[in-house]
Amino acid sequence: MKMPSHEIHLSPELRRVVNESVRLLGEVIRAELGDRAYLRIEGVRKKMASLRQASDSKTAKALRETSALLGKLSQEERRAFARAYTLMLELMNACENAYRSRRETMITKPKGKGPESIIYVLTAHPTEARAPANIEAFHEIQEVLVPILRRSNVAFSGYETASLLHWIEVAWKSPIVRARKPRVKDEAEHIYSTVLRDETLSTLLRFSHEEVSVFIRSWVGGDKDGHPGVDAPEFMESLQLSRTLLLKFVRARVAEITATAENLGDRELLAGLRKYNDALKGLRIVAHGDMKRIVRARDAAKAFVALYGKNVGVLHPALADLRSLARTFPGLVVPLEFRESSDVLMAPEKRGAITRMLAKLGQLSTGGDPRWYVRGMIISMAEDIEHVRTTAKLVSKELGGIKLPIVPLFEQAGAMRKSTAIVREMIRDPKLKAARKKYWGGALEVMVGYSDSSKESGVLPSRLLISKTMHDLDRLCRKEKVKPIFFQGSGGSVDRGGGSIQEQTAWWTEGAIRTYKATIQGEMIERSMASPQITRGQLRRIAAVRPSRGHGASSSTVTAFANRVAEVYGAKIHDPKFLELVEKGTPYRFLDQLKIGSRPAKRTKQLAVAGLRAIPWVLCWTQTRVLFPTWWGIGTAWRELGAADRKKLKLSVDRDPLFATYVRSLGFTIAKIELGVWRTYLDSSTLTPAERARAIHDFETELALAAEFTRSMLGTKDVLGSRPWLRESIVLRAPMIHPLNLLQVHALRAKDFELLRLTVTGIASGMMTTG
DSSP: OOOOOOOOOHHHHHHHHHHHHHHHHHHHHHHHHHHHHHHHHHHHHHHTTTTTOEEEHHHHHHHHHHHHHHHHHHHHHHHHHHHHHHHHHHHHHHHHHHHHHHTTTTTOOOOSOOOOOOEEEEOOOOOBBOOOHHHHHHHHHHHHHHHHHSSSOOOOEEEEEEEEHHHHHHHHHHBBBBBOOOOOHHHHHHHHHHTSSSHHHHHHHHHHHTEEEEEEEEOTTTTTTTTTTTHHHHHHHHHHHHHHHHHHHHHHHHHHHHHHHHHHHHHHHHHHHHHHHHHHHTTTSTTHHHHHHHHHHHHHHHHHHHHHHHHHHSSSSHHHHHHHHHHHHSSOOEEEEEEHHHHHHHGGOOOOHHHHHHHHHHHTTTOOOOTTTTEEEEEOOOSHHHHHHHHHHHHHHHHHHOOEEEEEEESSHHHHHHHHHHHHHHHHHHHHHHHHHSSSTTTTEEEESSSHHHHOOOOOHHHHHHHHHHHHHHHHHHHTTTTEEEEEEOOOGGGGGGOOOOHTTTOOOHHHHEEEEEEHHHHHHHHHTHHHHHHHHHHHHHTTTTOHHHHHHOHHHHHHHHHHHHHHHHHHOOOHHHHHHHHHGGGGGGGGOOOOOOSSSSSSSSSGGGGGGHHHHHHHHHHHTHHHHHHHHHHHHHHOOOHHHHHHHHHHHHHHHHHHHHHHHHHHHHHHHOOHHHHHHHTSSOHHHHHHHHHHHHHHHHHHHHHHHHHHHHHHOOOOTTOOHHHHHHHHHHHHHHHHHHHHHHHHHHHHHHHHHHHHHHHHHTTTTTO
16 A cells, blocks of 8 residues: 655664665675676665555556566575665664664653552563564664664664674575474574573663563463473473573672672672572472472572671662562573463363363462462453353362462453453352462453454454453453453554553553553564664653543544444355455465464364464455454444544544544554565465455555545544654655565465475564564
8 A cells, every 4th residue: 555655754763774874784695696796686686665655556567577577587596686675674663672772761750650560471482483583683683782872873783783783694694494393492492592691681671660561471482272292391390491580680690799899808698699509509400399499599599698688788789680680580480371272271181281281280389379370361262151160170180279370361252242241250250369369460351352352343342342342341340349460462564452551551451450460572672672772761651551431432423433334244255256366366375384383374174264364364455554453444434434434433543542543543554555466466466366366456445445545534645643653663664565575476386385485484584574
């Protein structure tokens, strides 16, 4: 979708850094591939740059010419081309992260009452297909760029240029994607290597100590429903990985304290440190009876803190970090959350893995609180109170009590409509009530899912239903005097609940804000915690969130509009011809060739909407630059409205925070859509010419109407007028993704799955979301 014509005002500092970094990448490409290949790659880059805000006809002509050029290349030349553009887009991301690191220092501490705690739940995502060495190289690149952008005069020193050139060369030589399907261990290593990096962990702990309590959880190793490879060994492996990294952090702080004690010549302190170190040695391996060893180490730490206070009088800063660490990670592991599907939990013959995982948890936590290791038992596709009661019995049998919160996940329309009745039964059930008071801290937790409901009915209808569900449950909990925790199962893309913090939370209830708890996935972990400054800035945005003043009910006009959107969207996705379009006109049929660890592409062999996994569904529409679930149906519903209803809908933008945030996120989505690029997928497919023409005509018509709706609601032709930096970022990077799309089309046609994997990673980098 072409953006309105505007002069580009991207920060001159950022632009200089991007230009110099891309120039250095060009040097590496020339050295690695030779002049001829470099000039070919550079020629396409210049052609793509000329397409910024170009007409549709000029873009179409350039895409045809470039596709023809790429078609003449050998397999290895295409892969090298894909590598070059993928690295260029990753380089742009590193530059923007470095620039954000400078800007984030301007975010001040919020005032007033906001969240009491922030809980990040780390989850795996298709980006775990990226190779660790490549991720690390770009982290180093970012580290070189941050101090450059902090200076008033952005200029590269000789040392900085050499360092940047070195890490770009390393990025070129290291694999971009994994050569094999990642295991649970690989996924855990990926997310923990970012979150538990010393500088990131220090930032999280200090923010938790100074501003708002922050807690980290993980699904990796506990999500049996999401990953068929999860079992008791994978559960233990995930705990072990986080224990190893957390122990490394502890030992680094102990080394600081030891140096101070040695400088003071305090033998008593040194003797106390030896006792503490002896206790730490017993924690290297997470094994049966771990809880007792953890308690012994905690007691030794408390004794040393008291001794240090007596001998020195003021607490060592490193000891303050360790006290905060013990509060955030009481078991010296990142606590997991178990998840299993209701149909498995209701069938004893199917639940072997989750039973073994619970049994292992019981062995670890003997004599203590299993929540030091696992924070909850989530039930996917929860649709009946018996799902909750049966799961509670299983937990009680393995742990000697319902010691884990039982968390129903409401993720489809039918389940959300039943949620109030289910939660009411949970509140009043004697055994669950007793567990809530004795083990769960008095709180009752529910999880709301965004992906499946968006796939089922489209984004706007999904949001309205989630909002109603949350507000209904919040009112019920207030009436019953129960503290609710709303766990938001959202992702990075708009289709899956993503967007800015303000856009995500503008319509949340008081109960949802009090404890901010949300999933944060592989790619978003890297973006949200790319540097200490970005980490702190993101946390401050969350700390600034305030509850919606609304009651969760949108106006009758918005509701009727959303219902019509759902009808149009539902008719489309259930049309067999449309499903054929998905299979032939997107990479969907080849997703099993991606080295993705979690979530198979579909639940059933037969292609049907009910059997499509939400994540790969969204991934396909992101890769093809269509972003279908966010906007389909909006145009038709808008066209059918009379003038009076259109006026009422416009008024709702100012009155309804949910509708307002949806409209703004729709503007962001429309700015990223490129139907001309998708046309290349259709032209290469086995669809008939008539089917292709009909598909592109239908999508162009619906999108044009959706854009008209968005401009009318926002009262401007510039749908990103309030976010010029984002608009300009999209304008600058969008054409640079085009060659990767063209290469992906060639990869699908030739069944070159290595090239497919490269292009998926590159397009995701350019779109700043996998989907």
